[in-house]
Amino acid sequence: MHRPTLIAAALLAALPLALAPVAQAEEAPDRKVRFSTFNASLNRNVAGQLVADLSTPDNVQAQNVAETVQRVRPDVLLVNEFDYAPEAVDLFRDNYLEVSHHGSEPIDYPYAYIAPSNTGVPSGHDLDNNGSVGGGNDAFGFGLFEGQYGMVVYSKHPIDTDAVRTFQTFRWADMPGAMLPDDPATPEPADWYSAAELGDVRLSSKSHWDVPIDVDGSTIHFLVSHPTPPVFDGAEDRNGTRNHDEIRFWADYVSSDAADSAYIYDDAGVYGGLPASERFVIAGDQNSDPLDGDSVPGSAQQLLDHPRVNDAKAPASVGGTWAAELQGAANLGHESHPRFDTADFDDRLCCGPGNLRADYVLPSTGLRVLGSGIFWPTEDQKFYYLTGSFPFVPTSDHRQVWVDLRP
Ligand SMILES: [Ca+2]
Ligand SMILES: [Ca+2]
Ligand SMILES: [Ca+2]
Ligand SMILES: [Ca+2]
Helix, strand or coil, X not given: CCCHHHHHHHHHHHCCCCCHHHHHHHCCCCCCEEEEEEEEEECCCCCCHHHHHHCCCCCHHHHHHHHHHHHHCCCEEEEEEECCCHHHHHHHHHHHHCCCCCCCCCCCCCEEEECCCCXXXXXXXXXXXXXXXXXXXXXXXXXXXXXXXXXXXXXXXXXXXXXXXXXXXXXXXXXXXXXXXXXXXXXXXXXXXXXXXXXXXXXXXXXCEEEEEEECCEEEEEEECCCCCCCCCCCCCHHHHHHHHHHHHHHHHCCCCHHHHCCCECCCCCECCCCCCCEEEEEEECCCCCCCCCCCCCCCHHHHCCCCECCCCCCCCHHHHHHHHHHCHHHHHCCCCHHHCCECCCCXXXXXXXXXXXXXXXXXXXXXXXXXXXXXXXXCCCCHHHHCECCECCCCCECCEEEEEEC
16 A cells, blocks of 8 residues: 555654664665564463453553554564463454554554463472472463463564474473573582473473564574563572573574584474574563673573674664663663663662663574664653653563564
């Protein structure tokens, strides 16, 4: 209906002023594909609530999520924190994405992919060692019900669904040199989990998916996940170590040395990683800032410093710097520059890590980066009502992140 030039002009007019120069300087009228990740907080407290909320067009938070996506207008999008419910995929399209909000242009995604998540799936073990079995902490991934905090991919380009690989059931202990947590109360190393538990414990707190996207006739592998936050545990750091290894999974998967990924098997039992000839984009809330927060040191660097990953034009925003200065407290002790922050967390020194770079879109070195950005307006910019400032959270505590590539 619209020529690309008109869409680009409308987009530039719609973007906050501070973000526009990124797109303006880099925008090419043809041959551009925008990959994006957004932890949208479309999780709910009980099973079925997300479907109920999306069954009408009236949920204000879902409207805000959809409008954010419409303002950023990615071609390929990962949504983290979207409770697993296949019917919710269409409901979000029909009642929110394909509807105008505050004058936004509706957006169509003809293709989508969703699959089950480890969250809330009972493991049958006492994984948090509190003396009883059951509840979110003893599930294969933390969740109050099956599929809470899941994820979904939307795309304007065809998804090769038959070639998708999922790694939901891959066992943590099958990763060579896994950073298995240690019970500090016993002399034996790496013994937080019993041998029986390690026979079942899965690496992925949600799932890891390799989703091949057909962009103008050639494939880009969209490698998506949502590693556990490295907190909500004890001295054994079972979540910190798991976060590290969930990130490591993709580092091994894309290694140009096939020996590094030979141990990996998918849910269909097929072994091996991504051939070195393939192009990819790693995306998702990795729950790990390179320098700040509670990660095991070096966790994010496994990807940022990877020889096959290009982070040279890292997404940034003016709003991240503005928010860190306004909110102060924990942010004052941070080492990462706040323009790279993607999440507006609790800043109080008692209670939270402050703002972090948590959400990443990381292309392979074979893809040319045309531009990138983070949707984080300052208070005087047009779309501030979509992001707010902690503790005012109208949409999500995370910001949408994108990278533009020459396919
Ligand atoms: Ca327990
Ligand atoms: Ca021990
Ligand atoms: Ca904050
Ligand atoms: Ca920060």
